Amino acid sequence: MSAKENLGDYYADSAYTPTKRQQWEAANPERDTIIGSRLTWNRRTQENGTNEEYGYNNIAISQNWEAQREEKGLVGDDIFKNMNVRYDHQCIMPPNYKAKAGFFHTTTAICMAGGYISIFFLFFLVPLLFVPAFFNGDYQGSWEAAKGLIKTLLFLSALFYTFYRLGNWLLKNHSDIFLGMKKSPLWQANRQTGLLTIYDPRNAWKPRLEAPFHECDAFLQSSPDTQGSATYSLILYHPFQRIRQKLDAQFPPTNMPGELVAAWQFLQRYMDVSQPLPDVPGLEIHRHKDPTTAAADQQQGRNPRYWRDMDEASVQQIQEEKYRKNIRLR
Incomplete structure (x- = not known):
């Protein structure tokens, strides 16, 4: 033109x-x-x-x-x-994602964030459980509490990581599912x-x-x-x-x-x-x-x-x- x-x-x-x-x-x-x-x-x-x-x-x-x-x-x-x-220069018409695409997007993002939060708690919250032991000497009690929390956080981290990797695998190998879009x-x-x-x-x-x-x-x-x-x-x-x-x-x-x-x-x-x-x-x-x-x-x-x-x-x-x-x- x-x-x-x-x-x-x-x-x-x-x-x-x-x-x-x-x-x-x-x-x-x-x-x-x-x-x-x-x-x-x-x-x-x-x-x-x-x-x-x-x-x-x-x-x-x-x-x-x-x-x-x-x-x-x-x-x-x-x-x-x-x-x-x-x-382009004439029109903006954005993608219309299917509901399942929105689910995969949201789930992958939540799992990535959840993984980081779990790791944060693992390295920063667990040591705090031993603070009371410095005052009352109950290291055994602190260790038992820490073991329970560590098991929970490791399980959550593994779970979040698995779903995060699954989402990335879908994006790479089956983008038609992960990025499913409607034709209208x-x-x-x-x-x-x-x-x-x-x-x-x-x-x-x-x-x-x-x-x-x-x-x-x-x-x-x-x-x-x-x-x-x-x-x-x-x-x-x-x-x-x-x-x-x-x-x-x-x-x-x-x-x-x-x-x-x-x-x-x-x-x-x-x-x-x-x-x-x-x-x-x-x-x-x-x-x-x-x-x-x-x-x-x-x-x-x-x-x-x-x-x-x-x-x-x-x-x-x-x-x-x-x-x-x-x-x-x-």
């Missing part, structure tokens, strides 16, 4: 710009809401994104997806139907059309909602994790259709609310056709295909291989800088 091409020939009339949101808010000051912290819309979103958006591996992942798409000649919805994911999407955000589509989870590819992106409100909702700490999710909610959608598939829940504020800013920037695409590693190979982005990059003299020519350590340094900035966002 040439940077000189008329933008009106490429973007739909419904494509998002901040002016549309400002006008919509002015026309709808009283609207339905949900529990949670409603996030603000930015008139001009700064360059931002979550820690994961700046991952160095995203370069190779995007190149792999693009190679598959070109090899198979995929366009439009066929991209997701064949690859179970879409992430959860939602899509389309930059070219400006529409947010939420699909019916019980009826593949049937939209529950198809509405202009600027008509949705964004919320942070919190719920306790297994340790009782607050875990936050980013939710889009249409106040008139009263339909909500968690964006966990693209922006995972976290105990750092600033990361999801950055995710919300990233999504706004992605959808805003008056601004270039977010400058993140995974979108670099698509920047020249988007008219607004191509024109801005040409004007600024941006190196089209900015991320791809950078070494991994340098990308990780930028990623860390972004993360430190994000955790302070509110």
